[in-house]
Amino acid sequence: MKTILTIILSLISPLVFSQSGSLTGVILDTGERPLAGINLSLESTQSRTVTSTDGSYEFRNVPAGTYTLIASGIGYQLQKTNVQILPSRTSALNLKLDLDNQTLTEVTIFARRRIPETSAAITRDATPLKDIPQSIQVVDRTTIDEQQLFTVEQALKNVAGVNLSASYGAVNMRGFNTGTSAFLTNGIKGSPYPEGVMPLLGNIESIEVIHGASAILYGEGSLGGNINLVTKQPKKDFHARLSAGAGNFNTQRGIADVTGSLNKSKTLYILAGAAYQNGGRFTRDFDNRNLQIYSSLKWEADSSTSFQLNANYTRDRSTGTWVPGNPVLEGLEIFSLPDNFNYYGNDARYKGDSYQFQGIFQHKFNPDWNVNLLLGLTESRANRKEYRLSWDYDPATTALGRSFASQQLNSPTRTINPYLSGKLRIGQVENKLTAGLDVTYNRSIYPYGIRSFNAAPYFLNSPDNSPAAEATAQSWSSSYEKFVYNTAAGYIQDHISFSSKIKALIGLRYTNYFMRYRSFNDANSIVNDERPEVTESLTPRAGLVYQPWASTSFFADYNRGFIPQYSNEQKLGGPFDPETSHQFEIGYKGSYINGRLQPSLSVYRIDKKNVLKYYEDESLPLGYGYRPLEQVRSKGFEASLTGTVVNGLFLIANYSYNKTEISRTDDPEELGKGFYNVPKNLASAWANYTLQSTPLKGIFLGAGFSYVGEREAYFGKAPGYTAIDGVIGYKRNDFKVQLNANNLTDKQYILTGGYADYTPGTPANFLVTLSYTIR
Numbered sequence: 001m002k003t004i005l006t007i008i009l010s011l012i013s014p015l016v017f018s019q020s021g022s023l024t025g026v027i028l029d030t031g032e033r034p035l036a037g038i039n040l041s042l043e044s045t046q047s048r049t050v051t052s053t054d055g056s057y058e059f060r061n062v063p064a065g066t067y068t069l070i071a072s073g074i075g076y077q078l079q080k081t082n083v084q085i086l087p088s089r090t091s092a093l094n095l096k097l098d099l100d101n102q103t104l105t106e107v108t109i110f111a112r113r114r115i116p117e118t119s120a121a122i123t124r125d126a127t128p129l130k131d132i133p134q135s136i137q138v139v140d141r142t143t144i145d146e147q148q149l150f151t152v153e154q155a156l157k158n159v160a161g162v163n164l165s166a167s168y169g170a171v172n173m174r175g176f177n178t179g180t181s182a183f184l185t186n187g188i189k190g191s192p193y194p195e196g197v198m199p200l201l202g203n204i205e206s207i208e209v210i211h212g213a214s215a216i217l218y219g220e221g222s223l224g225g226n227i228n229l230v231t232k233q234p235k236k237d238f239h240a241r242l243s244a245g246a247g248n249f250n251t252q253r254g255i256a257d258v259t260g261s262l263n264k265s266k267t268l269y270i271l272a273g274a275a276y277q278n279g280g281r282f283t284r285d286f287d288n289r290n291l292q293i294y295s296s297l298k299w300e301a302d303s304s305t306s307f308q309l310n311a312n313y314t315r316d317r318s319t320g321t322w323v324p325g326n327p328v329l330e331g332l333e334i335f336s337l338p339d340n341f342n343y344y345g346n347d348a349r350y351k352g353d354s355y356q357f358q359g360i361f362q363h364k365f366n367p368d369w370n371v372n373l374l375l376g377l378t379e380s381r382a383n384r385k386e387y388r389l390s391w392d393y394d395p396a397t398t399a400l401g402r403s404f405a406s407q408q409l410n411s412p413t414r415t416i417n418p419y420l421s422g423k424l425r426i427g428q429v430e431n432k433l434t435a436g437l438d439v440t441y442n443r444s445i446y447p448y449g450i451r452s453f454n455a456a457p458y459f460l461n462s463p464d465n466s467p468a469a470e471a472t473a474q475s476w477s478s479s480y481e482k483f484v485y486n487t488a489a490g491y492i493q494d495h496i497s498f499s500s501k502i503k504a505l506i507g508l509r510y511t512n513y514f515m516r517y518r519s520f521n522d523a524n525s526i527v528n529d530e531r532p533e534v535t536e537s538l539t540p541r542a543g544l545v546y547q548p549w550a551s552t553s554f555f556a557d558y559n560r561g562f563i564p565q566y567s568n569e570q571k572l573g574g575p576f577d578p579e580t581s582h583q584f585e586i587g588y589k590g591s592y593i594n595g596r597l598q599p600s601l602s603v604y605r606i607d608k609k610n611v612l613k614y615y616e617d618e619s620l621p622l623g624y625g626y627r628p629l630e631q632v633r634s635k636g637f638e639a640s641l642t643g644t645v646v647n648g649l650f651l652i653a654n655y656s657y658n659k660t661e662i663s664r665t666d667d668p669e670e671l672g673k674g675f676y677n678v679p680k681n682l683a684s685a686w687a688n689y690t691l692q693s694t695p696l697k698g699i700f701l702g703a704g705f706s707y708v709g710e711r712e713a714y715f716g717k718a719p720g721y722t723a724i725d726g727v728i729g730y731k732r733n734d735f736k737v738q739l740n741a742n743n744l745t746d747k748q749y750i751l752t753g754g755y756a757d758y759t760p761g762t763p764a765n766f767l768v769t770l771s772y773t774i775r
Contacts, residue, residue, distance in 0.1 A: 022090040023059040023083060024594050027051050027071065029096065035073070043068035043080070056594060063237070064775075071095065090596075092647070116140070117595070119208055122187065122228060124217060124372075124434045125421045127495050130589050131503050133543025133555035135211040135602040137640060141232075143652065144201055146688055146702055146727060148245065148740045148767050150253065150277055150290075151198040152183070152207065152227070157684050157706040159209045160638040161656035162225075164752050165677040167322045167759045168196040173224030174211065174606060175634030175660030175678050176581075184228040185310075185356065185376075189218060189440055190413035192312065192354040192378035196321035199229060202255050202275025203294035203312055206230045211638065212583045212604065213561025215539040216507040219438055219489050223561040223581040223608060224634070231310055234271035234296045235259045240774040247740075247767035250279035257294075271296040281323065282762055284340040285465060288318040308360040316352040319344060320386050325757030328715040331395035335748055339760040343402055343458040344387045347467040351383040369422030372436075376415035383408050387455060387468075391756040398460035404469035406451040414441040432495040438511075442485040449478035449519070478527060481519040485564070488512050493541070503545040505557075512536045515564045530568040534577050537562045551591050559583040565612060573617070573625035581608045597643035606634040607663070631664035632675065648690040652704075655683045674712055677752055679720070681709035688727070700738075702727040713753025721749035723761065734773040741766045 023042075027035045034055025041048040042059065045067070051057045062085045069083045083093050116138050118126045129136050139155045149155045156162045156171060165172035170179045180198060183191045193199055208228040218226060240258040245251070257273025275292040291314065298308040324344055326337050359375035385406050392401030419436025456468035493507030517530040543557035561581040568575035587602030612626040636658035645651050660675045686704030691697060709720040724745055729738030746764035753759075 020061045021064050021085040023062060023069075023085055023093060024090055025057060025093040025095065026055045027057065027095045028055055038071055038073040041070045043070055058594060069093065116206060116208075117591075119228075119230075122208055122210060122214075123495075124187070124419060124436070124493075125432050125495065127432060130547070130553045130591060131495065131545055133505055133545050133557040133585075133587075134214075134559070135585065135587055135600060135604075135638060137209045137211070137600075137642075137654075139207040139209070141205050142650075143686070144204070144207075145771075146738075147686070147704075147725065148727075148738070148769055149201055150275075150280070151200055152180075152204075152229070153198050155201065155207050156209070156227075158652050158654070158686060160640045160654035160684075161211065161636070161658060161682060162209065163677075163679060163682055163708055167325060167752055167754065169193075169198050169322070171227075172678055173209075173222065174604065174636065175632075175658050175675060176222065176224035176606070176608065178222035178224055178227065182222045182226065184218065184226060186231055186358060186360070186374075187217075187228060188358055188374050188376040188415055188417065189438075190356075190376045190378040190415045190442070192314070192356040192380050192413075194321070194352055194354070194380040194382040194409060194411065197316060197352055197354070197380075197382075200275060200290060200292045200314055202257075202292040203231050203273060204229050205232045211602065212557075212585060212606070213559050213581055215511075215537075215559070215561040216491055216493055216509050216541045217438075219440075219487055219509065219511045219539075220513060220537070220563050220578075223563065223579065223583075223606065231294070231296065231312075232257065232259075232271055232273070234269045234298045234308075236261050236266040236269045238775065241771065242774075243769055243771035245767050245769035247280075248765050249282050251765075251767060252276075252278045253280075253767070253769075267300040269298055281318070282340055282765070283319075283323050284338075284342045285346070286319045286323070286342060286344075289316070291315040304364040306362050308358075310356070310358040310360070312354075312356040314352070314354045316350065316354075318350050319348050321350045321352075321382075321384060323759055324387075325389065325754055325759055327389055327391065327393065327400060327757045328753075329391060329393040329756055332393055334718075334750065334758065337460075339748060339763055342465070343389070343400060344465065345404075345455070345467045345469070346465045347385060347469070348387055349383075349385045352380065353382075354378070354380040365422075369420070371420050372418070374415070374417040374419075376413070376417075379410070379412040381408075381410050389757055392457075394457075399457035400460060401457055402455045402468070403474065404453045404455040406448075406453075407446055408448055409444065409446055411442070411444045413443075415439070428499070430497040432497075433492070434494075435492040436490070438487065438489040438491065440485070440487045442483075444483040444485075446478070446481040449480050452477045473522075477522075478519045479522050479524070481528075482517070484514065484516045486514040500550075501547050503547070505541065505543040505545075507541040509539040509541075510536070511539065511562075513564055515568075517568075528569055530574065532564055532568050532575050532578065537578065537580075553589040555585075555587050555589070557583070557585045557587075559585070565610070571621040571625070573620060573627055576612060576626070576628055577610050579608060579610050581606050593644075595643075597641070597645065599639075599641045601637065601639045603637040604635065608632045608634070629662055629665050629670070631662075632660065633663035634658060634660040636680075648692045650688045651686070653685045655681075657681055676712055676714055677718075679709040679711035681707070681720075683707040686725075690731075698730050698732045700727075700729050700731065708749075711753075713750070713758065714755040715753060715758070718750045718753045718758065721747055721761070723747055723749065734775065736771045737769070739766065739768050 027038050036053045038051040047059050049057050064085050066084050068080050137159045139158045163172050170177040180191050180193050210226040213223050214226045238260040242256045245253040255275045259271040261269040272295045277290045281288040294312045296310045300306050357377045361373040364370040388403050390401035390403050416439045421434045424431045452474040454470045489511040491509035496504040519528040521527050539560050545555045547553045563579045565576045583606045585604040590599045610628040611632050616624045638656040641653045660678045662670045662673050684706045688702035690700040703726045705724045707722045723743045725742045727740045743764045749761040751759045751761045
């Protein structure tokens, strides 16, 4: 770690950095009446504006620094005052002009967060989010830093309708699972992280959560929603940030990055950084170390052409990929074992190395048309030796059954996505067209198969974590396995502006996919050879947006999605048609107080077909298999409020209701049954207040909660819970210190439930963090 920090710090001196920010405010007279037509400018710049009828003004995309604001108007002498523009923030300066004395008086000055208004990664054409007929939420970097979040699933508590649904890293969105393999990075498919490993946030600037399927751009994928990770971008001027933290569970953490130009013309600029964590797992005798190294290089060849390269490497070393589950069996009820229970032998080990490289090319033919090329190359390598519960328990002897699994995994993915984007006006109608190709090659290879062995039982009355694997392999062990997923697709979409109030989105995508799964036993005979019969999909989309006022959007949307089946073996009843979904959604988005406050509300219904369900059938070779359910229906609503409520107070509030159940089946007993790990009610809130008065200026306080309602797990009911978090800190100039405390009441809860075990939630914990910014 010291070596990495030394390398990063050695890069600092030749670079130059400054992020851009914004300035907004209101100008009043001494009678508190708004003044319109006041001319404003930032001295020594080209930035100029005029106050509107309500006295408000705004400067956008101003390089961070200290400026002189000049105000002038009829009846007023030229007046000046200093103002500081902060990086990635919107500073607010309210002023009063005295007509009698012809003076300018500063009333208030504070900084507020800028809530992202566009996303080129989500839309491919930088359409404002308020013009998209779909619910989208963003977790910004400031929230990540305030809450000291280190992995993606920790950040998702700030989003409506999302909760962790499986110990291996899947999250539930609108009733359906989204795995890490479906996560996007800068709008490019291909997650570098192996199953069960959540992405680290060291290189992440924001997390964009797209509610509902987005097959028009991304093809096969999660039907409940997509998650896009936006990485930190290189800047032209010098900026560096260092932070270090420590807490209980032997947690030590550090993040450092630096950005700036490599040449005098500032056409070649770079970002380099690293993040490290040791500890942080509450399970007894459970080691954990994570290292992340990331960089980004951008070259502006000329005013029309740019190239960007992104790289990310993560190294994970731990006792296991995820926290061991606590068993729920006859004689072992929930919470009967301590949360830090660990049945692993001390020879359990997980070693993971993940690589991600991205190339982004853009060329502008003119202000309206451009061509883009996105390239992605990811590869994850994992080596696992782990213990698993066999779900046998003898209360008389306290013997807990377990097995031992050994596997190596190599998962390379290649993505190629060229697309053309531009504007076309036909009469009074403006069309923003995007058309492109999407090609993905993905492999998951187990070169030595998935080896499963019997293991000696774990006795609760005499714990022994010595190696316990036996030499005899279980019958389902394999010697080699390979999964192949290839897709080739073309798509076109059109954002249509009929007027300033009525807008629409239509699109169509054709996808041809190839999937194959092969496995061999020790005799080198093929055990599994699967491939689906249906290998193509036509995916339409249509949406409408009505904006009666510039600050208010109402939308309606139809969205279709699909996923190839994970099992197509004949011996299990296959092959099966892919899962398909039809989503109908209506909603509302707002942007008020000069964009400071953004509420949203959406109501949706998703019909999902061909969902595979396990069942026992003596006519099948193994005595069991799968059959597709005719239809599963998810319906509900989501509400959120994000923004600056009053000066210095930032709020995130979310509530969602979801009901997912089998709505059509040939088995009357199944009708109306719900899905596992899908709570009906989710709620969360986070408020952070920075004191504005001079004696206490710089002190900030934050508090929030996460509520997950009761849900059905495979073993039975998992009770609902509320976890309360808080932060207190102090920021002065470029130095900041903060204390974060999570699960303040030390609530014992179930994070996610399995077939006969559950993942316990993290007990009360704290983290002290120091950070310093160099400009």
